[in-house]
Amino acid sequence: MGGDAFTFELFGLTFNATNVLSGLLVCLLTFFILFGLSRHLQMKPTGGQNVIEWLVEFTNGIVRSQMPAEQVGNYSFLAFVLFVFLFIANQLGLILQVGWNGHELIKSPTADPVVTLTFSLCVITLTHFAGISQKGFKAYFKEYLTPSVLMLPINLVEEFANFLTLGLRIFGNIFAGEMLLKLLAQLAFSHGLPTMIVSLPMEMIWQGFSVFIGSIQAYVFVTLTTVYISRKVTAE
């Protein structure tokens, strides 16, 4: 458990092995959990189908509450897969933390700002593309000048702030959660049995709370994504 991240260079790019491994694991988990839930689809849903249909309804609900009805179909899949991916990524570090040879191998990918900022950058880029394709260049750029030309710097800063806050919010929550778990674990092993007894319930409570935080953060990330997209694609 714990340890240093180790990096390696490939094609002139810097990779972090921890992130690559964890990310791969999250991708596989996302796909296979969803794949497993969606087998034997029936008219009358049973078991896993109920779960996945509830999940689809849930993310569709997020999109529907933010966007005009004609846009919901375009972004409901993004909301769905983003929510499931981030949810699993958030919970991964709570369930599984693998270290080997002094290096951290598997933890929550979303506890790394590079990963979360990658996602927020992609999302913000997507909102701009969506805005341009929906309204055309002219109307898109005009948005930055409303209500007056003086608002231009503020609007630009807002876009950048959106990008930063979206990524750093989820990173901060998940990172803090994992950090506290690690500190509690260190405390447990620091002075033998007494500290272990004290920190065990705290660890359990914080673990449960982190599960809650991870779910909330995945929900918030998806909600804000749809908010940003809907702001770009609808005329204000």
Next chain:
Amino acid sequence: MLVIAESNSLYVGDMLFYLISFILTALLVWHYVWKPVTGMMEKRAKTVAQDIDSAKQARMEATELAAKRKAQLEGSQAEAAQIVDQAKKSAQTQGDQIVAAAQADAQNLKEQAQRDAKQAREDALRGAKDDVANLSIEIASKLIQKQLNADDQKALIDSYIEGLVKHES
């Protein structure tokens, strides 16, 4: 221990890796999960809507049919009443006819019997008259015979026998 403290360079490789792997996962999920599940949900929604529509249709048809049946029932009741009425009427007429015929028959029979009785009485009276006449004649002849002599008697017997012969032929 702090991962962020370790990184003195930006992991551009990680960013690309996450971008690509997320897109790949999304494509797989789209193809193997999203499309079948939403397709099934849409299909179900359509089926439910159809069921509701067809149920409404069926109920309307049932109501129509019930009204039709009720009307038919009322019609048949009226018809039955009419038939019974007619039967009663025809039975009444038939009964009257039978009674009239029986009365006529009885009258005829009575008249016939009266006529027969009258005839019989007349016949009987006539026969009695003849008998009385014959008897009186015989008595008279017997009375007369006593005063007759033999010749006369002979003549009388002869005449009598002659009469008998005549009567027999």
